[in-house]
Amino acid sequence: MDGRRHSVDIPISRALVALRRVRSLRDPSTNSLSKFSPLVDNLNWETNSNNGITLGFENKYKEGTDTGIDVAEAIYNSRRSSYSHEISGYIGDVGSGPFRNVRIEDSNRGQTGEDMLRGNKSMSERYCSNYRDTGLELAYVMPSSDYQEGAGSCNEPNEGSTQENKIDYNESNRARNFRKHPRSSKAAAGDVLSRVGSPCLSMGDALLGGSSRATSLYENDDADILDSGQCGCGITRYWSRTPRFRESSLRFGIEERPLLAGSGSDALLSGKRSCNHAHNEVILYSESPRSLSQKFRPKSFDELMGQNVVSKSLLTAIATGRITSFYLFHGPRGTGKTSASRIFAAALNCLSPEIEKPCGLCQECVSFFCGRSRDVKEVDALKLNKAQRIRAIIRNAENSPVSSRFKVFIVDECHLLQEDTWASFLNNLEGLSRHVVFIMITPDLHKLPRSAVSRSQRYHFPNIKEVDITRRLEKICVAEGFDFDQEALEFISAKSNGSLRDAEMMLEQLSMIGKKITMSLVYELMGVVSDDELLDLLHLALSSDTPETVKRARELMRSRIDPLQLISQLANLIMDILAGKCQEETSEVKRRIFRKYTSEAEMQQLSHALKILSETEKQLRMSKNQTTWLTVALLQLSSVGPSLDSGESRLCMKAADPKDGDFCSTSSTSESLKHLVACSCDSNESTKMAMQNKQQTLESIWRRAVGMCEPSSLKNFLQKRGKLVSVDLKQAGVAVAELGFHRPKYISKAEKSWKVIAGALQHVLGRNVEIRIHLMVSSSPKDKTKWKRPSFSLFGCSRRMCYGSKSTPECVSEPSDNSDFTSGKAASRDKHIETCSSDCGSHVSHTCCNGKEIIRAIRNRDGNALSIAVTTPNRFTDEMSKGHQSKCDHLRDGINYGCQDLTAPDPEKQPGCFPRTVKLRKSNASEMIFLEKHAENSLSMSVPCTKSSDIYFHASDPVIVSCSRSDISRNCCRNDVLAS
Numbered sequence: 001m002d003g004r005r006h007s008v009d010i011p012i013s014r015a016l017v018a019l020r021r022v023r024s025l026r027d028p029s030t031n032s033l034s035k036f037s038p039l040v041d042n043l044n045w046e047t048n049s050n051n052g053i054t055l056g057f058e059n060k061y062k063e064g065t066d067t068g069i070d071v072a073e074a075i076y077n078s079r080r081s082s083y084s085h086e087i088s089g090y091i092g093d094v095g096s097g098p099f100r101n102v103r104i105e106d107s108n109r110g111q112t113g114e115d116m117l118r119g120n121k122s123m124s125e126r127y128c129s130n131y132r133d134t135g136l137e138l139a140y141v142m143p144s145s146d147y148q149e150g151a152g153s154c155n156e157p158n159e160g161s162t163q164e165n166k167i168d169y170n171e172s173n174r175a176r177n178f179r180k181h182p183r184s185s186k187a188a189a190g191d192v193l194s195r196v197g198s199p200c201l202s203m204g205d206a207l208l209g210g211s212s213r214a215t216s217l218y219e220n221d222d223a224d225i226l227d228s229g230q231c232g233c234g235i236t237r238y239w240s241r242t243p244r245f246r247e248s249s250l251r252f253g254i255e256e257r258p259l260l261a262g263s264g265s266d267a268l269l270s271g272k273r274s275c276n277h278a279h280n281e282v283i284l285y286s287e288s289p290r291s292l293s294q295k296f297r298p299k300s301f302d303e304l305m306g307q308n309v310v311s312k313s314l315l316t317a318i319a320t321g322r323i324t325s326f327y328l329f330h331g332p333r334g335t336g337k338t339s340a341s342r343i344f345a346a347a348l349n350c351l352s353p354e355i356e357k358p359c360g361l362c363q364e365c366v367s368f369f370c371g372r373s374r375d376v377k378e379v380d381a382l383k384l385n386k387a388q389r390i391r392a393i394i395r396n397a398e399n400s401p402v403s404s405r406f407k408v409f410i411v412d413e414c415h416l417l418q419e420d421t422w423a424s425f426l427n428n429l430e431g432l433s434r435h436v437v438f439i440m441i442t443p444d445l446h447k448l449p450r451s452a453v454s455r456s457q458r459y460h461f462p463n464i465k466e467v468d469i470t471r472r473l474e475k476i477c478v479a480e481g482f483d484f485d486q487e488a489l490e491f492i493s494a495k496s497n498g499s500l501r502d503a504e505m506m507l508e509q510l511s512m513i514g515k516k517i518t519m520s521l522v523y524e525l526m527g528v529v530s531d532d533e534l535l536d537l538l539h540l541a542l543s544s545d546t547p548e549t550v551k552r553a554r555e556l557m558r559s560r561i562d563p564l565q566l567i568s569q570l571a572n573l574i575m576d577i578l579a580g581k582c583q584e585e586t587s588e589v590k591r592r593i594f595r596k597y598t599s600e601a602e603m604q605q606l607s608h609a610l611k612i613l614s615e616t617e618k619q620l621r622m623s624k625n626q627t628t629w630l631t632v633a634l635l636q637l638s639s640v641g642p643s644l645d646s647g648e649s650r651l652c653m654k655a656a657d658p659k660d661g662d663f664c665s666t667s668s669t670s671e672s673l674k675h676l677v678a679c680s681c682d683s684n685e686s687t688k689m690a691m692q693n694k695q696q697t698l699e700s701i702w703r704r705a706v707g708m709c710e711p712s713s714l715k716n717f718l719q720k721r722g723k724l725v726s727v728d729l730k731q732a733g734v735a736v737a738e739l740g741f742h743r744p745k746y747i748s749k750a751e752k753s754w755k756v757i758a759g760a761l762q763h764v765l766g767r768n769v770e771i772r773i774h775l776m777v778s779s780s781p782k783d784k785t786k787w788k789r790p791s792f793s794l795f796g797c798s799r800r801m802c803y804g805s806k807s808t809p810e811c812v813s814e815p816s817d818n819s820d821f822t823s824g825k826a827a828s829r830d831k832h833i834e835t836c837s838s839d840c841g842s843h844v845s846h847t848c849c850n851g852k853e854i855i856r857a858i859r860n861r862d863g864n865a866l867s868i869a870v871t872t873p874n875r876f877t878d879e880m881s882k883g884h885q886s887k888c889d890h891l892r893d894g895i896n897y898g899c900q901d902l903t904a905p906d907p908e909k910q911p912g913c914f915p916r917t918v919k920l921r922k923s924n925a926s927e928m929i930f931l932e933k934h935a936e937n938s939l940s941m942s943v944p945c946t947k948s949s950d951i952y953f954h955a956s957d958p959v960i961v962s963c964s965r966s967d968i969s970r971n972c973c974r975n976d977v978l979a980s
């Protein structure tokens with residue numbers, strides 16, 4: 001022996017060998033095994049986080065026996081008989097208590113067996129005197145309540161709280177730590193960790209009213225290997241957050257002390273009932289609740305707010321004895337599923353003859369709520385995923401309950417169970433004995449296998465009504481002594497989306513900020529705008545009061561309001577108005593709003609505003625300059641009213657001084673915006689001067705954009721043949737630029753280089769750009785000044801480029817194909833398709849409407865027909881946000897959809913008219929593509945929701961089609977660009 005303390009990790013196998021050796025201990029007097037075998041038979045194996053192993057003795061060795069000595073002797077003797085490990089033990093005061101702990105540690109240092117046998121010394125003496133200095137391996141430790149808590153004083157052994165006898169193989173660190181810092185060595189000692197989520201603790205918490213100490217009898221989570229035969233149902237090893245039973249606490253006759261003197265939240269909230277107040281010595285593990293929601297977790301069905309149907313149904317099941325083996329609780333988060341599962345578990349085993357269960361008074365209830373029930377287990381879904389574990393659980397479920405009627409297994413977040421686990425579980429479900437109940441909990445029912453769902457008793461936990469949440473918050477405020485405004489609580493309820501936990505957490509936060517929970521505090525904390533301010537802003541925005549709108553928006557933004565939050569609030573407000581959702585509890589302010597907007601025209605205006613806001617919201621998520629874009633969106637709200645919703649409503653761009661070229665290449669969004677003022681092009685403003693200005697502005701933009709295009713052949717081509725007809729700012733965050741060319745072949749060329757053009761325009765305008773290319777009619781193509789807006793377009797296409805995407809003018813300076821821009825040679829349709837296939841992935845927009853975007857519009861060979869490729873994958877949003885390519889493979893497959901009907905006259909209309917709606921024939925899909933007639937020679941197209949495949953179709957005959965963005969809803973189609 002080198003005199004040094006030397007502890008090492010002992011692998012489980014070694015520990016088992018050690019156990020065998022303990023088993024082989026012989027009675028020193030008789031040299032027989034019999035004396036120790038019962039003791040060893042009651043060992044519990046426990047591991048802790050440090051991979052130490054604890055051998056815990058079951059509580060069979062009661063008063064009067066001298067087992068502690070025996071154990072110590074045994075160990076001592078065993079050591080003498082060539083035990084390679086050194087033993088250090090904590091042994092309870094054998095004279096005063098029946099329980100003791102024996103710790104065996106791997107150490108090379110000898111002696112101390114004798115010390116261990118000096119069992120009458122108090123733990124404190126041993127602990128403090130021997131261990132501190134000498135690193136004595138063997139000592140008596142009186143496991144007092146303090147020891148259990150790790151907060152103990154050495155000098156006050158508490159015999160009453162001695163829990164169990166233990167032989168613990170631990171690594172040296174923990175052993176040392178324990179000696180030096182008993183408080184911090186809880187884990188090492190296999191003691192209780194935080195159990196705030198457990199039924200026991202939460203119960204204790206609530207009962208203790210937060211100020212007093214709660215009882216927790218749980219051991220640490222990490223225990224993974226336990227002798228399954230030793231702990232009641234024998235499956236403790238599989239639990240996470242499983243109460244590890246400490247037998248001794250039963251000694252205090254807790255059952256005489258009601259934990260729940262009755263049911264009902266009032267009593268609980270008042271925190272009056274606490275068995276532990278009067279019996280502080282029993283409180284082994286003090287722990288204050290960490291949050292209000294822990295503290296006020298419901299303990300009876302009465303307290304479960306807003307889930308009356310579930311409560312009633314479960315209670316009836318218990319009363320009538322119709323208990324099945326598999327329950328599934330599902331519903332949104334924070335609605336009481338976990339709480340209900342625990343209440344149900346307690347109620348199942350409650351001994352009270354009353355219908356209202358759990359009573360909280362009977363032995364079973366007391367045991368459960370103190371966390372000592374060995375028949376109710378919460379299982380970690382993830383841990384259950386190991387095949388042998390679920391099998392072991394099922395196997396062990398067959399053992400009879402230790403003391404209760406039912407063995408209840410609660411599996412929270414059961415959607416995390418893997419298929420195999422489900423399969424094992426379901427396969428064995430039929431064979432489960434009648435005393436076994438599984439309660440699975442999930443917020444995502446759709447993630448579970450159908451077979452599981454269909455075989456369960458399902459209980460849905462809906463969102464909790466605002467009134468119920470408010471009521472609960474009131475009670476908590478009263479119980480906690482918070483001063484509050486009723487209005488503030490109502491607002492919190494409204495904002496918590498039916499989750500009581502969210503509401504409670506919000507309340508808790510607020511209670512920490514101010515003395516009184518008021519509306520202004522709520523606004524401040526949440527970064528939301530009050531109804532009054534919101535109304536004001538909406539009103540200003542809708543009434544075209546630009547300076548005031550900008551001013552107010554800035555004010556709000558300055559006061560910490562999150563632009564996204566503001567948008568969402570505005571959208572909610574508008575939706576409420578549109579839905580006429582004026583409920584009784586609606587505030588007076590809201591009622592005023594509802595009264596204000598009643599006419600059909602106003603409703604239409606609001607729905608347009610809603611649309612703009614929804615698009616802006618998407619835009620904001622990607623923008624760094626949210627404040628600016630929000631302001632722009634607000635300014636647009638007024639411009640889309642029903643009276644303005646026509647071709648005329650398009651906004652034109654006006655430069656402060658177009659000749660200055662203020663559409664400068666700074667490309668900074670905000671910079672450019674300074675020079676852009678959106679104005680309605682109503683007839684009043686269409687003065688000659690205004691038109692001139694507009695024309696000059698557009699030319700200026702075009703000049704600059706073209707100047708940025710590469711190669712020079714393209715530049716020359718665009719300068720000569722192209723023209724910027726208009727820039728439309730109507731869509732939030734996106735400028736729609738119309739380009740005009742006077743010959744189809746020019747369109748074809750320009751279209752091939754759309755990315756370069758769009759990139760350049762984007763750079764100049766400082767915002768996302770969607771380009772639409774049209775055929776122009778002019779009296780003299782060479783004389784650009786005489787170009788005028790065509791009465792119709794023969795061809796149109798639409799592309800969009802995202803600002804800040806990779807396709808900046810620089811990076812797309814090379815055209816995407818090798819076409820010669822001046823040759824005028826039209827590419828074949830196949831070529832177009834090919835081009836499209838390679839193109840479409842890279843230019844897709846992040847800001848498309850409802851995830852739909854037409855990405856390709858190509859003339860066919862003769863220049864008169866269209867080939868339009870549409871990308872409408874359902875996965876659009878996800879893919880686009882990741883910048884992935886959209887699926888274009890189908891295009892290569894040559895899925896063509898003939899469109900013979902396009903020019904066919906509508907039989908129901910006058911001969912010669914285009915049909916109002918044309919179905920495009922498609923090869924495989926059931927979706928229909930609708931073409932709507934806009935004008936004599938113009939059709940717009942809209943694609944209803946399609947499958948996650950690309951659609952490619954072409955018109956076989958000369959046809960005038962404006963292809964534009966499309967939405968799921970045909971009503972949303974925005975194809976007004978070409979409407980003449």
Ligand SMILES: Nc1ncnc2c1ncn2[C@@H]1O[C@H](COP(=O)(O)OP(=O)(O)OP(=O)(O)O)[C@@H](O)[C@H]1O
Nearest residue numbers: 293296297304305333334335336337338339500501
């Ligand atoms: N119906 C309810 N009645 C009373 N309190 C509730 C209710 N629902 C939630 N709470 C409060 O929210 C806390 C969390 O509830 P619980 O864990 O039961 O919700 P859950 O539905 O299981 O949530 P999750 O799905 O996130 O686990 C509780 O401690 C309680 O304070």
Ligand SMILES: [Zn+2]
Nearest residue numbers: 350359362365
């Ligand atoms: Zn009971």
